[in-house]
Amino acid sequence: xxxxxxxTLYNTLSKMAIVLLFIWLLPALVxxxxxxxxxxxxxxxxxxxxxxxxxxxxxxxxxxxxxxxSYTMLKEEYISLDANLAGMAHDTIETARRIIDKDTLQYxxxxxxxxxxxxSYVLEIGKTLASIDxxxxxxxxxxxxxxxxLIALTLLIDLVFTRVLLRPLGLIIKTKLLNRKFxxxxxxxxxxxxxxxFKYLDNSLIDLMDKVKTAFxxxxxxxxxxxxxxxxxxxxxxxxxxxxxxxxxSEEAQEKIGGMMQTLNRLKKIVRSxxxxxxxDNDQFVxxxxxxVKACVKDVLTExxxxxxxxxxxxxxxxxxxxxxxxxxxxxxxxLIYNLVNNAIRYNKPNGSIDIRxxxxxxxxxxxxxxxxxxxxxxxxxSHIFERFKKSGPAEGEGYGIGLSIVQxxxxxxAIDIRxxxxxxxxxxxxxxxxxxxL
Amino acid sequence: xxxxxxxxxxxxxxxxxxxLKRAFYLCDLAYSAKAARDMMDNHPYNxxxxxxxxxDQDGLLVLKEAKVKCPDASYIILTARGDLDDRIKGLDLGxxxxxxxxxxxxxxxxxxxxxxxxxxxxxxxxxxxxxxFVDLTRRIVLFEKTEVDLSRKExxxxxxxxxxxxxxxxxxQLSEHIWGNFSDDxxxxxxxxxxxxNIRKKLSVFAEVDWLQTIRGTGYKIKC
Numbered sequence: 229x230x231x232x233x234x235x236t237l238y239n240t241l242s243k244m245a246i247v248l249l250f251i252w253l254l255p256a257l258v259x260x261x262x263x264x265x266x267x268x269x270x271x272x273x274x275x276x277x278x279x280x281x282x283x284x285x286x287x288x289x290x291x292x293x294x295x296x297x298s299y300t301m302l303k304e305e306y307i308s309l310d311a312n313l314a315g316m317a318h319d320t321i322e323t324a325r326r327i328i329d330k331d332t333l334q335y336x337x338x339x340x341x342x343x344x345x346x347x348s349y350v351l352e353i354g355k356t357l358a359s360i361d362x363x364x365x366x367x368x369x370x371x372x373x374x375x376x377x378l379i380a381l382t383l384l385i386d387l388v389f390t391r392v393l394l395r396p397l398g399l400i401i402k403t404k405l406l407n408r409k410f411x412x413x414x415x416x417x418x419x420x421x422x423x424x425x426f427k428y429l430d431n432s433l434i435d436l437m438d439k440v441k442t443a444f445x446x447x448x449x450x451x452x453x454x455x456x457x458x459x460x461x462x463x464x465x466x467x468x469x470x471x472x473x474x475x476x477x478s479e480e481a482q483e484k485i486g487g488m489m490q491t492l493n494r495l496k497k498i499v500r501s502x503x504x505x506x507x508x509d510n511d512q513f514v515x516x517x518x519x520x521v522k523a524c525v526k527d528v529l530t531e532x533x534x535x536x537x538x539x540x541x542x543x544x545x546x547x548x549x550x551x552x553x554x555x556x557x558x559x560x561x562x563x564l565i566y567n568l569v570n571n572a573i574r575y576n577k578p579n580g581s582i583d584i585r586x587x588x589x590x591x592x593x594x595x596x597x598x599x600x601x602x603x604x605x606x607x608x609x610x611s612h613i614f615e616r617f618k619k620s621g622p623a624e625g626e627g628y629g630i631g632l633s634i635v636q637x638x639x640x641x642x643a644i645d646i647r648x649x650x651x652x653x654x655x656x657x658x659x660x661x662x663x664x665x666x667l
Numbered sequence: 668x669x670x671x672x673x674x675x676x677x678x679x680x681x682x683x684x685x686x687l688k689r690a691f692y693l694c695d696l697a698y699s700a701k702a703a704r705d706m707m708d709n710h711p712y713n714x715x716x717x718x719x720x721x722x723d724q725d726g727l728l729v730l731k732e733a734k735v736k737c738p739d740a741s742y743i744i745l746t747a748r749g750d751l752d753d754r755i756k757g758l759d760l761g762x763x764x765x766x767x768x769x770x771x772x773x774x775x776x777x778x779x780x781x782x783x784x785x786x787x788x789x790x791x792x793x794x795x796x797x798x799x800f801v802d803l804t805r806r807i808v809l810f811e812k813t814e815v816d817l818s819r820k821e822x823x824x825x826x827x828x829x830x831x832x833x834x835x836x837x838x839x840q841l842s843e844h845i846w847g848n849f850s851d852d853x854x855x856x857x858x859x860x861x862x863x864x865n866i867r868k869k870l871s872v873f874a875e876v877d878w879l880q881t882i883r884g885t886g887y888k889i890k891c
Binding site for chain 2: 464465466467468470474482486490496531535
């Protein structure tokens with residue numbers, strides 16, 4: 229799950245939990261607030277009554293009677309003033325039932341005991357629970373709506389903010405990790421961010437890539453120098469042997485020297501191939517040629533004509549488009565196709581066939597496919613075939629396992645993707661996927 | 668034919684000299700750019716074989732100068748330097764060919780011969796071979812005016828063996844000439860046998876080909 233999704237989910241869930249808690253607590257809260265308010269109101273009314281009694285005397289209410297009572301039209305509120313016959317000692321405020329003019333109703337009642345001219349009186353002020361609760365429902369609803377709106381708003385802000393906050397991470401991954409081709413020669417400036425964690429990550433990645441790059445450069449320089457330094461002594465040896473071969477020597481000696489030359493040749497080929505790979509990896513080849521694929525394939529087949537005939541392999545070539553590749557090195561591409569077709573011949577079966585065809589996705593990419601009916605590649609070897617000095621197939625002492633390494637270097641150099649599908653015993657399909665940039 | 672070998676690796680220069688002498692070339696050796704310059708001042712040369720990695724001066728500069736001093740000579744650049752531009756620069760400066768070290772002396776001679784043939788402008792490059800005639804310019808083999816149908820590679824092979832006649836040639840040397848840098852391994856040299864078999868088959872229709880000898884375990888030789 230993406231970090232952004234996780235954070236959003238967490239925010240949503242935590243806020244939902246708060247909402248649920250609030251919904252659960254809301255009735256009780258509202259009720260409590262209403263009660264508190266009612267109590268306060270009752271006290272205020274009590275104060276008013278006491279003030280009136282203070283000012284006008286208790287007879288202002290009694291008006292000659294021994295008690296006083298009054299209620300509103302719907303009996304929502306009432307007030308009564310009586311002599312304290314029950315002998316109540318102190319003030320209370322409680323919820324209780326009262327019968328007012330034949331109706332029994334639940335009231336919140338404030339009871340106050342007051343002394344006036346040595347006589348004790350009880351003042352009761354009541355308010356029906358129904359009238360207290362009447363605002364609860366709408367209040368709760370409004371509170372709920374406001375809450376939901378606020379939460380939705382904060383969620384939205386969270387989402388946008390998280391997105392902005394995480395953007396550098398995506399950028400770091402995109403520029404520093406994805407779409408980067410070994411050996412990371414392309415430079416990318418540090419991603420701009422004020423989050424120190426991301427800066428740390430970014431800098432660590434830049435450091436790491438630099439280290440990889442340096443190590444690779446070193447290896448490449450070594451390969452290049454070593455190969456180059458080996459070429460001269462190899463040349464001297466070869467020339468000495470050639471001269472020896474031409475001298476008057478026995479056939480036996482000739483055979484021995486022939487064997488030595490073969491070994492020397494093997495060494496020479498390896499050194500040359502390593503040097504070629506090092507040079508490709510070193511960007512020493514100019515990629516400015518235009519190449520007609522059809523012509524290149526034809527040249528390769530002409531070059532290999534003799535051995536195709538000799539091996540009795542049927543080659544079908546179905547390149548009909550006049551696809552031209554731009555910005556390539558044609559010698560390298562020739563070598564790339566040559567090596568692949570050569571392998572297809574070499575690892576084929578008697579009376580086998582090779583099919584060379586193309587696939588074009590308009591404006592997207594171009595594929596050159598070389599399919600053979602050869603011995604195929606074991607699935608467990610597939611991942612190693614591009615490694616130097618790895619040979620697959622029957623070990624007949626042929627080849628030095630470097631041809632495909634060259635293929636890979638050339639392909640990487642041109643950003644060509646190589647796809648291999650192989651069934652041991654029935655053949656191999658190699659697809660060269662040329663990127664849009666070369667078309 | 669007079670050849671100046673400009674090469675600072677003495678043992679390599681000596682091998683080249685030994686080989687070319689046997690092919691009846693007259694050789695002078697120069698181990699430095701300075702020595703080469705002195706020799707060019709004093710002698711005319713048909714061929715100047717020039718190593719680019721000289722100790723005292725860049726070979727390309729020597730070439731530039733030499734083209735003025737000996738404009739008639741043919742130049743072949745020999746180098747182990749990695750720079751691919753060298754080839755283009757060298758050819759731009761007027762070199763006739765370019766060989767990357769390590770090279771085969773047989774190949775060197777073959778290139779020299781090709782240059783000489785090209786420069787002489789003679790169309791008459793027909794060599795007798797047994798009962799056949801090999802026309803190196805038109806690249807055909809004739810038997811009493813009848814053209815023998817050889818493939819391109821078969822002709823290359825035959826003419827190479829002919830150039831180095833009476834010398835045993837290994838399959839490798841032959842395959843290296845035929846496929847050059849594309850010959851990637853021993854596997855290629857197996858095809859040499861196929862080619863030689865075809866050459867024998869195609870020629871023996873007309874006459875004996877006993878001059879094309881197989882050297883057991885090594886390769887082939889044209890004896891004549």
